[in-house]
Amino acid sequence: MVAESVLKRRPALPGAMRGLWSRTKRPIGAVLIGLLAGVLPVASAGLPASATASEITSASAPAAPTAKTITAVTANAVNLRVSPATLAPLQAGQDLTVTVTVENATLDTISPGTINLFLAERALINRNALNSWLDPEKNSKPGDLMLSEPTMASIQPDSTEIFTLTVPAGSVGLTSGNAWGARGIAATLSTDDRVRAEGRGTFVWYSDEEVTPVNMSVIMPITVPAQSTGLITSKALETFTAPTGVLSRQLDGVVGRPVTIAIDPLIIVSIRILGSAAPPSAIAWLNRLDEAPNDIFPLSYADADLALQAQAGAGPLLTPTTFGQAIDPALFSATDQSATPNSVPALPPGTETPAPSTDQPAPPSDGTPPTTEELLAWEYSATDIGWPAEGDVASADLDVFAASGLNTTILGGSNASGAAGDFTPNASLDLGTGHGLGLVVDDSLAAALRTAAAATTDDAWREAMSQVSSQLAVVSAERPGTARTLLATFDRGWPPNADRLTETIDALAGLRWYAPSTLPEVRASVPAEEVEFDSQAEPEDRVALAAELFEAEKTITDFSSVLSDPAIVTGTQRLDLMALLSNSWASQEASWADAVGTSLANSSALVGSITVATKGPINVVGSQVDIPVTLDNALSQAVTVMVQVVPSNGRLLVGEAVESTIEAQSARTVTIPVTAAVGNGAVTLRVTLLTPAGTVISQPALIPINVRADWEGLGSLLFAAFVVLFFGFGVWRNILRRRRERAETETADAPEPEAEPATVPEAEAPPEEDPESGAAGAAPGPLTPASAADAPTEPRA
Incomplete structure (x- = not known):
């Protein structure tokens, strides 16, 4: 990517704030200007000339802007970029055509001014010189002035203007006697007698010399946007594999081109596991992938970050345990095979119909649901390559990778050190005994390629590709006749426009100092002796959250032994865990933290069921x-x-x-x-x-x-007492009754005693015997009238 101006772009204020700012800015600015007018002349007397305000408001002719000038201009948020108008190298006798892009992110209009074009005094013969040109130090000169062109028109606030300038061949000053290679150009925008912005770029000067092309292998990861579940839904697959979908754009840009594909197995499994319910567009996409002539190797499932797993405490790297819990046997019945991952579905009109695949390892079509091994099976070019987050691999991670069967690890440039600034070594790196081979990505080339593939305008794309061309030209010219094999990668996440990706790869193939290389060739290249592995680490907060996810999975695994079918829970838990460890979450810290929190809460709720x-x-x-x-x-x-x-x-x-x-x-x-x-x-x-x-x-x-x-005990005592009293009362009552009856019987059976003679009154009769009891009756009471009549009458005197 062509280096942008050192000026930093300030985001435009929202409309509501813009009015407030416009009302307050001018009075405050007036006060500050008044203060500065009285202070700066006095302060400048004790400061170096480079620090005085005269540099910012110099009335002299445009000259090489100093670092202090650039710093002052940064506050104005005016950005300038310069790049050649074509990727073709400039040759002797040709005019140099460049485009200058000026972005005005300020709230003020930039009045008409002058654009000055400069040529670097010396060729950029190595990576150090190239980087120093694109990222200049203080007081760095822009070179020799080639052209000065007025802008003629004002540049409105929050707008961008593109100027196309042509420098005559005579003004360029390069001839066939100059060595080929990358050259630096600079552009400045001056208005009101001061430099408002500066930008730097490069182009390649070439005079039909014989060059040694740089062998470079390019890897394209095919992944899906970040998600919290370990399988892609049918609806999402239909969207991703549509003609403008994310997966279609990725595959369209690289299929049949000299690019190695790194595929996420999650995509393959998600399509296959749907059986006859898989969207037709997804089936067609999978068939196209199977027919692609590109080298293909698998990422970890769900593209789970290998370095994050190792640093969060994983033993061996994670792999799916089972997919049985997500398989619907009805979708694989022998009587319903109208649409399978091997069939060619009906596609929208105008879409090229792919030929049916005969070699794709797909699940059986005899009605038997596929196994985990059958869902994951694919004819990969290699299966021992690991691609963790670039630049975040620690030394201890290499042991985990090797124990998991990964013999080759793709590393970012920050994971390697010791390369000489004037020579670019091969990408291969010996990681030591038992750790296998490291393939170091050339960060500068990779960044330029990624910028080009994601460019939204022609000007931005040409700017990025001009840097790709210059980078390769510098490597080729460092040591003529010495071939190098490098590695560049596209980044994960949302893909660029398919046209830009295709255009980028095709333009790369058209460079004379570039030769496409395969991944096996990179692995077979001679390891760089002077380069050493540099241990790095993932961010601490990211590792801490990942460790919580591992602890939650362990809890769920232990808990699952109570279930009648543990795989239903553990299989899903493992897939979701790997999805949350995906590299796609790396650029979404806040969203990832929320997703992890939700997962931990769900795990806790499961155990609490x-x-x-x-x-x-x-x-x-x-x-x-x-x-x-x-x-x-x-x-x-x-x-x-x-x-x-x-x-x-x-x-x-x-x-x-x-x-x-x-x-x-x-x-x-x-x-x-x-x-x-x-x-x-x-x-x-x-x-x-x-x-x-x-x-x-x-x-x-x-x-x-x-x-x-x-x-x-108390209750027993009370109950016993109650029983004793109850039965005791009954016994006592029975005894009393028996005593009374016995007494009465004895009285009845006893003989009557003889009565002594006595004078008995005539009126009284002796007691009569009770006919029922046989006992002597009691003394008679008063006589009733009847008895009185029966009584004997006493003789009258």
Whole structure:
């Protein structure tokens, strides 16, 4: 990419703020100008000439802007870029045509001024010289003046103007006697007798010399935007594989071109696992990928960052465990094979119909659901290449990579040091015994290619490609006759426009000092001896969040042993975890933190799906009782748990843990036998749910218990007393009744005693015997009229 001006672009203010700024800016500016007018002349007397205000407001003819001038202009947010108008090298006798792009991000209009073009005094013979030109130090001269052209028109606020300038061949001053290679150009914009902006760029001067092309391999990752789930939905696939979709644009730009494809297996699996329900556009896309002649190697599933995994504590690198939980067998029935990943679906009119693939390793079509191995299978060119986040690989990560079967690691330029500034070594790097080979990306070339592929205007694309051309020309001219093999990569994330990607790769192939190279050729190149691996690390906050995700997965794995089918939970958890570790999240820190927080909350809720519903308090009034504990299962499958109860003190004794199976989405009551020990009082039972292996799966539930163990003895005494009194009263009553009856019987059976002679009154009769009892009757009472009549009459005197 052509280096932009050192000026920093200030974002335009929103409309509402712009009015406020315009109302306040001028009075404040007037005050500041007044203060500066009185202060600067005095202050400048004690400062170096380079620091005085005269540099900013110099009335002399345009000259090479100093670093101080550039710093002052930075505050004005005027940006200038310069680049050749064509990628063809400039040859002797040809005019130099350049485009100068001026961006006015200020709130003021830039009045008409002058654009000056300069040529660097010396050729850019190595990478150090090239970088120094594009990123100049203080007081750096722009070179020899080639052309001075007035702008003629004002540049309005928040607008961009592009000027095309032509420098006659005689003014360029280069002839066939000058060595070929990259040359620097600079442009300045001067208005009102001061330099407002400066920009620098490059072009290639060539006089039909014989050159040694640079072998360069290019890798294109094909991935999807960041997501929180480990499978792409059918609707998303239909969008991604549409003619203008993200996957279609990526594949269109590289298929059939000298570019190695790094494919995310997530895409392949997501299409295959849909069976007959896969979108036709997705099936066609997968067939095109299978037919592509490009070298293809797999990224980690979901493009999970390998370095982040290693630094967050992963042992071996993560891989999917199973996809069985996401397979619908009905989509693979033998009677419904109208659309499979091997068939050619109906495409929109005007779309080229791909030929059916015969070699693609696809799931079976006999009605049997595919296995995990069949879903992941593909005919890759290599499977031992790892591509972690570039520039964030630590030394310890290499051990993890090697233990996971990765013999080659793609590294960013910041992970390598020691290269000489005047010579660019090969991309291959020996990582030491047991660590395999490292392939170091040329960051400058990669950045220029990525900028070109993402360019939205022709001017921006030419600017980026001119830097690509100059970079390769410098490498080729560093040591003529010495071939080098380099590596460049496109970045992950949202892809560029398909036309720009195709245009970029095609333009690269047209450079005389470039030769396409394959990835195996890069791996076979001689490792750079002077370059060493430089250990780096992922950001600490990113590693900390990833470690929490690993801990959550471990918790879910331990918890899953209670399930009747653990794979339903663990398989999904692993896929979602890898999706959250994707490199696509690296540029979205805030969104990634939110997604991780949501995942952790869901994991906690899953473990908390089995709960203790009993709340208490419960009264224990016996020495041995069974306490009921109700368990709730909110999951969609049966679970088997161990219920462990621990009392808070010695008033209760509890036995061993009790095993219980709870059906899906139901509750079950478990009885826990307890024994009262010594004393009465309050006891808290801590009820903990465990897996059959003894792992705690939830926070303990606390159940308050009131122990009244002596109530059993007191109740027994009271009951015994009641029984004794009840039966005692009955016995006593029976004794009394029997005594009375016996007394009465004895009285009736006894002989009558002989009465002594006595004078009995005539009016009184002797007592009569009771006919029923046989006992002597009582003395008669007063006579009734009847008895009185029957009574004998005494003789009258």
